[in-house]
Amino acid sequence: MRFARILGTGGYLPARVLTNAELEQMVDTSDAWIRERTGIEKRHLAAEGETCCDLAEQAARRALAAADLDPSELDLILVATTTPEQFFPSTACLLQQRLDVHGCPAFDLQAVCAGFVYALDVADKYIRTGAARHALVVGAETISRLVDWSDRTTCVLFGDGAGAVVLGTSDTPGILSAHLHADGAYASLLQVPGGHGNGQPQRAFIEMRGNEVFRFAVTTLGRIVDETLEANGLTKDDIDWLVPHQANIRIIQATARKLDLPMERVIVTVAEHGNTSSASIPLALDQAIRDGRIQRGETLLMEAFGGGFAWGAVLARY
Numbered sequence: 001m002r003f004a005r006i007l008g009t010g011g012y013l014p015a016r017v018l019t020n021a022e023l024e025q026m027v028d029t030s031d032a033w034i035r036e037r038t039g040i041e042k043r044h045l046a047a048e049g050e051t052c053c054d055l056a057e058q059a060a061r062r063a064l065a066a067a068d069l070d071p072s073e074l075d076l077i078l079v080a081t082t083t084p085e086q087f088f089p090s091t092a093c094l095l096q097q098r099l100d101v102h103g104c105p106a107f108d109l110q111a112v113c114a115g116f117v118y119a120l121d122v123a124d125k126y127i128r129t130g131a132a133r134h135a136l137v138v139g140a141e142t143i144s145r146l147v148d149w150s151d152r153t154t155c156v157l158f159g160d161g162a163g164a165v166v167l168g169t170s171d172t173p174g175i176l177s178a179h180l181h182a183d184g185a186y187a188s189l190l191q192v193p194g195g196h197g198n199g200q201p202q203r204a205f206i207e208m209r210g211n212e213v214f215r216f217a218v219t220t221l222g223r224i225v226d227e228t229l230e231a232n233g234l235t236k237d238d239i240d241w242l243v244p245h246q247a248n249i250r251i252i253q254a255t256a257r258k259l260d261l262p263m264e265r266v267i268v269t270v271a272e273h274g275n276t277s278s279a280s281i282p283l284a285l286d287q288a289i290r291d292g293r294i295q296r297g298e299t300l301l302m303e304a305f306g307g308g309f310a311w312g313a314v315l316a317r318y
């Protein structure tokens with residue numbers, strides 16, 4: 001049997017930090033409201049001229065160094081992003097060029113906040129089938145550029161960043177299972193309507209019916225916990241760590257309660273990063289591996305919910 005294992009992780013956050021205090025000067029909000037309703041204290045923003053591929057490259061280089069792998073040994077490059085550097089080539093192809101890798105498949109995957117778990121599943125399948133030996137999976141976003149900075153209901157939530165994982169082939173299980181879902185019926189609750197769809201000018205800013213998204217996210221993530229445990233014949237006690245998408249501390253707490261996990265076993269970065277969309281899980285994973293919380297052999301549940309709606313979970317043994 002062939003499995004995909006996590007060999008190394010990397011993360012990168014742009015230098016500029018936007019605090020809640022600064023947001024108080026921009027819209028009718030307060031540090032207290034933002035902390036209480038979302039858990040967010042600050043977020044990082046890409047500098048002018050800093051691109052999605054810039055962030056992806058930094059995270060990718062750190063993950064490759066942690067995996068002790070030369071980029072030439074990669075045979076798949078995936079970038080999960082909602083905010084690609086340009087329409088085309090894909091950010092994955094731009095990243096491939098930066099890494100001086102030539103010839104292997106490289107493509108972007110768009111599932112908004114669920115992008116990283118979607119990409120992890122795709123890479124796992126390449127490795128399990130023998131189509132790739134080493135895969136680079138990046139979640140990278142400059143999502144702050146889709147934010148309407150006059151809309152207090154969304155502008156306090158998002159931040160930029162990138163996280164990356166290098167997967168390698170192993171004969172012992174790494175990625176145990178993936179459970180992906182989507183339902184386009186809910187598109188209008190969370191969307192950026194801009195695009196080239198009908199030739200009419202459209203707003204290219206995040207629009208969200210936050211309260212409805214919140215309730216749907218909590219219920220759906222509860223269900224995906226059950227689905228993942230059942231599919232693997234596991235109980236809640238078998239999960240060592242929850243590595244959730246970082247949209248809102250209250251959504252994270254609800255999923256932790258569903259798993260009977262104390263918050264010490266949940267990797268939380270939402271206070272410092274805000275919602276970095278597809279970058280949030282690999283950034284959290286990287287932080288917890290580097291600071292020694294997550295140890296080899298431990299079982300991690302990664303889960304995400306976002307625009308589409310698209311959502312999913314990946315269970316992995318580190």
Ligand code: ACO
Nearest residue numbers: 029033037112113152153156210211213214247248306307
């Ligand atoms: N500061 C102060 N007050 C605010 C702010 C703000 N920044 N934003 C909204 N309010 C007000 C509202 O206007 C409302 O006032 P009203 O009662 O007078 O009408 C009140 O606060 C409550 O608003 P709600 O929207 O009900 O607040 P809620 O507790 O639901 O929190 C939030 C809003 C944080 C957006 C929450 O709903 C949420 O996290 N939703 C889910 C987000 C998510 O998971 N998205 C998916 C991933 S994102 C992606 O895929 C791109």
